[in-house]
Amino acid sequence: MKTLPLASETLLRIAKKYPTPFYLYDENAIRQNARRLQAAFAWNRGYREFFSVKCNPNPALLSIFKEEGCGVDCASETELLLARACGFSGDDIMFTSNNTTAAEFRLARELDAIINLDDTGHLDFLQRVASLPERISCRYNPGIEIRYQNQCIIDFAGSKFGATKEQISAAFRSLPSQGIKTFGIHAQFGCHRREADYFGSAIRCLFSFAIELFQSSGIKVSFINFAGGLGIPYRPGEDAADIAAVSAAIQAAYDEIIVPSALHPLALFSELGLYMTGPYGYFVSSVLHIKETDKQFAGLDASTNAFLSPLRYNDYHHISVPGKEAQPFNQRYDITGALCENRDRFAVDRELPTLVTGDILVFHDAGAYGYSHSTTFNGKLRPAELLLTAEGSVKTIRRAETPQDYFATLSFDGR
Numbered sequence: 308m309k310t311l312p313l314a315s316e317t318l319l320r321i322a323k324k325y326p327t328p329f330y331l332y333d334e335n336a337i338r339q340n341a342r343r344l345q346a347a348f349a350w351n352r353g354y355r356e357f358f359s360v361k362c363n364p365n366p367a368l369l370s371i372f373k374e375e376g377c378g379v380d381c382a383s384e385t386e387l388l389l390a391r392a393c394g395f396s397g398d399d400i401m402f403t404s405n406n407t408t409a410a411e412f413r414l415a416r417e418l419d420a421i422i423n424l425d426d427t428g429h430l431d432f433l434q435r436v437a438s439l440p441e442r443i444s445c446r447y448n449p450g451i452e453i454r455y456q457n458q459c460i461i462d463f464a465g466s467k468f469g470a471t472k473e474q475i476s477a478a479f480r481s482l483p484s485q486g487i488k489t490f491g492i493h494a495q496f497g498c499h500r501r502e503a504d505y506f507g508s509a510i511r512c513l514f515s516f517a518i519e520l521f522q523s524s525g526i527k528v529s530f531i532n533f534a535g536g537l538g539i540p541y542r543p544g545e546d547a548a549d550i551a552a553v554s555a556a557i558q559a560a561y562d563e564i565i566v567p568s569a570l571h572p573l574a575l576f577s578e579l580g581l582y583m584t585g586p587y588g589y590f591v592s593s594v595l596h597i598k599e600t601d602k603q604f605a606g607l608d609a610s611t612n613a614f615l616s617p618l619r620y621n622d623y624h625h626i627s628v629p630g631k632e633a634q635p636f637n638q639r640y641d642i643t644g645a646l647c648e649n650r651d652r653f654a655v656d657r658e659l660p661t662l663v664t665g666d667i668l669v670f671h672d673a674g675a676y677g678y679s680h681s682t683t684f685n686g687k688l689r690p691a692e693l694l695l696t697a698e699g700s701v702k703t704i705r706r707a708e709t710p711q712d713y714f715a716t717l718s719f720d721g722r
C-alpha cells in the first residue's frame with residue numbers, strides 16, 4: 308500500500324493552514340533513503356552520490372543532501388549558482404552539461420567543479436573560454452543498444468549524449484601533457500529500471516570501457532560515474548529497488564572486471580535524482596468542481612502545468628484522499644485541471660471514493676521532476692513547496708508564484 312508521511316487529520320490541518328496546491332517533501336524519509344544508499348555502497352571507498360539538481364532544485368533539499376555528505380550534479384549556469392549558494396564547491400560538484408556555453412564553463416572552472424564533458428571537442432573550447440582543470444571526466448556513448456530481458460532499454464545509437472570510445476581514447480591520450488592528472492568516465496545506463504541484475508549487467512559496459520581505455524591510451528581512470536536512472540515504484544504493490552541488491556550486483560561486476568586490473572581501486576559515483584526524492588514528495592490539491600457529462604470529472608484547484616508528469620509521461624501517480632480512506636472506492640473520475648488543453652488530466656478513469664468540492668487529493672511520488680518541470684502555460688502559476696521537517700514541523704521552502712512574478716520578466720512599453 309502507498310502510505311502518507313502524516314496522519315490524515317494532520318494533513319488536512321496542513322491543507323487548511325497552507326493554501327493548496329502545494330508540494331510537500333518529507334525530510335526524514337529523504338535523509339533515511341540517502342543513508343541507505345550510502346550504506347549500500349560502503350564497500351566502495353570513494354563512492355559518492357551527486358544529487359541531480361534538475362530533479363528538484365530547492366535549496367532546502369540541496370542543503371539536506373549536503374548535510375548527508377552528497378555532492379550535486381549540475382547541468383547549467385543557474386544550477387551551478389544554486390549549488391554555490393548552498394555551499395557546494397570543488398569536488399562536491401559534478402558538472403554534467405551538454406552543448407555547454409562559455410559562461411557555464413567559466414563558472415564551473417571558478418567553482419573548480421568536476422567537469423564532465425559531453426564532447427571531447429569541447430576541450431579546446433573550455434581551454435579558450437576558461438582553462439583546463441587538473442581533473443576531467445567524459446561522458447561515454449557506447450553506440451549500442453542496452454538490452455534487458457530481450458528488450459531494448461536504451462539505444463545509444465544516435466543519442467545526442469556522450470562521445471565515442473575512439474574520441475575519448477584519443478582525447479585522453481593527449482591530456483597528461485596539458486597538465487590533466489585525474490580522469491573519469493560517465494554514462495547513464497539506468498532508465499528507471501529497478502532490477503538489481505539490470506544494473507549489474509549494464510555497468511559492465513562502463514567497467515570494460517575503462518579497461519579498454521587503459522589499454523588503448525595508458526590512462527587510468529580514477530572514478531566512474533554511473534549517473535542516474537534508478538526507478539521507483541509508482542503503483543501500489545510494485546516493489547521498490549532493493550538498493551543493497553543493486554549495489555551487490557554492481558560490486559560483483561567490479562570484483563570481476565576492475566579488481567584484477569591495474570585500475571583497482573577506483574571510486575564509483577552516482578548522480579541519482581528520481582530515486583533520491585521521487586517517493587518522498589507529494590502534490591496536494593483540492594477539488595474545486597465536480598462535473599458530469601458522459602464521464603465524471605473532478606476539477607482541481609491546480610492544473611498539470613504545476614505537475615506535468617501525468618500528462619507528459621503518462622505516469623501513474625497514486626492518489627490518496629485523506630479522511631476518505633475507509634469509504635468505498637466505487638466512483639470513476641478523470642481528475643483535471645483548468646488548462647485550455649484536453650490532455651490536462653492528472654488521472655483518467657481513476658477509482659476513488661465519492662468526491663465533493665473541498666476534498667483534498669494527495670498525489671504520491673511527486674518529489675522529483677514535479678516543480679522542476681512546471682510551466683506557466685495559460686498564466687497558471689507555480690505552486691508553493693513545503694518541507695515536513697525532521698522535527699515534524701512544516702516550513703515553506705518556496706512560496707507560490709503571484710501574477711507579479713509572471714509579469715516580472717515582461718516589457719510593457721512595446722520596446
Ligand SMILES: Cc1ncc(COP(=O)(O)O)c(C=O)c1O
Nearest residue numbers: 359534535536537578579580581
Ligand atoms: C546526466 C544525468 N544524470 C542524472 C540524471 C538523473 O536521473 P534520474 O532522475 O533518472 O535518476 C539525469 C536525468 O535526466 C541525467 O540526464
